[in-house]
Amino acid sequence: MTMPGKPKLFVTRKLTQDVEDRIAAAYEAVFNEDDHIMSPAELVEKAQGCDGMLVTATEKNDASLIGALPGSVRIIATFSVGYDHIDVPAAEARGIAVTNTPDVLTDATADVALLLLLGAARGADWGERMVRDATWTSWAPTYPLGHDVTGRKLGILGMGRIGQAVAKRARGFNMQIHYHKRSRLPAELEQGAVFHDTLEGMLGQSEFLSINCASTPETRGLINAETIAMMPDGAVLVNTARGDIVDDDALIAAVESGKLAAAGLDVFAGEPAIDERYRSLKNTFLLPHIGSATLGTRSAMGMRAVDNLDAFFAGQTPGDLVTAG
Ligand code: 8YV
Numbered sequence: 001m002t003m004p005g006k007p008k009l010f011v012t013r014k015l016t017q018d019v020e021d022r023i024a025a026a027y028e029a030v031f032n033e034d035d036h037i038m039s040p041a042e043l044v045e046k047a048q049g050c051d052g053m054l055v056t057a058t059e060k061n062d063a064s065l066i067g068a069l070p071g072s073v074r075i076i077a078t079f080s081v082g083y084d085h086i087d088v089p090a091a092e093a094r095g096i097a098v099t100n101t102p103d104v105l106t107d108a109t110a111d112v113a114l115l116l117l118l119g120a121a122r123g124a125d126w127g128e129r130m131v132r133d134a135t136w137t138s139w140a141p142t143y144p145l146g147h148d149v150t151g152r153k154l155g156i157l158g159m160g161r162i163g164q165a166v167a168k169r170a171r172g173f174n175m176q177i178h179y180h181k182r183s184r185l186p187a188e189l190e191q192g193a194v195f196h197d198t199l200e201g202m203l204g205q206s207e208f209l210s211i212n213c214a215s216t217p218e219t220r221g222l223i224n225a226e227t228i229a230m231m232p233d234g235a236v237l238v239n240t241a242r243g244d245i246v247d248d249d250a251l252i253a254a255v256e257s258g259k260l261a262a263a264g265l266d267v268f269a270g271e272p273a274i275d276e277r278y279r280s281l282k283n284t285f286l287l288p289h290i291g292s293a294t295l296g297t298r299s300a301m302g303m304r305a306v307d308n309l310d311a312f313f314a315g316q317t318p319g320d321l322v323t324a325g
Contacts, residue, residue, distance in 0.1 A: 158213025
């Protein structure tokens with residue numbers, strides 16, 4: 001597509017300075033100076049006359065919002081690998097391209113999965129509280145005790161890029177990797193991990209479970225009372241994917257009963273307005289969705305989103321085009 005002058009781009013959240021500088025040089029940009037989260041009405045208003053939007057997971061691009069966008073908008077580039085906040089079929093129906101930012105956040109997110117795994121298993125949360133609250137009054141051989149990580153079995157739900165990066169790190173702890181996926185990975189990607197063609201088969205082995213799959217209609221609520229019951233008693237669950245893959249009632253009940261020894265969560269359904277019961281739940285290590293939150297990674301995500309926009313406005317197919325199929 002050839003356009004007179006610079007394309008007009010609406011950037012819904014504040015991005016790192018290097019990314020905003022690049023956008024300012026190449027686009028007629030509408031930035032969000034104070035980084036507030038915009039209502040659907042404000043998003044539609046600011047999108048008027050824009051050729052594209054650079055959005056994040058804080059903007060719910062559902063069918064109603066997409067339907068209300070001006071006809072000038074031809075592309076929605078999301079600053080995230082996940083695109084469950086975008087109704088891709090609705091965008092396609094309006095001829096709007098959608099792109100995401102895979103690869104560049106794989107390592108940072110896998111690092112946080114390991115942080116959660118270790119933090120939950122070894123009681124980093126209660127340990128830190130003891131130090132800060134001055135309730136650490138003496139050392140004892142039998143209190144407080146966490147759970148061994150080294151040599152244990154780790155089930156990975158969603159053995160894609162991030163799941164494989166989690167497996168690579170966990171091998172450093174001599175963990176035995178198990179995974180469930182629709183189709184088995186080739187041996188060079190499997191790296192000795194045990195493939196399970198059923199979720200039940202993998203969960204039965206999962207002394208630790210790392211959730212790394214996308215949130216889709218098939219995976220929403222997949223970890224629930226029934227599937228948690230398939231896990232060994234005293235297992236540890238960590239989630240760096242999306243909160244809605246886990247049923248909160250079931251997870252909280254399992255941690256309270258000891259069915260799960262601990263849980264480490266970086267993502268929550270409805271975040272940041274999380275289920276209030278998590279705030280006082282023991283044996284949990286909780287983080288505020290920081291999987292990709294390093295300066296280097298957030299910069300790379302922004303650059304990747306702009307690469308996609310540049311390609312689109314140069315009339316090429318963006319490298320990270322997302323399709324409904
Ligand atoms: C982002 C993420 O921080 O990329 C994703 O899917 O979950 C996070 O890394 C967030 O979604 C920002 O849009």
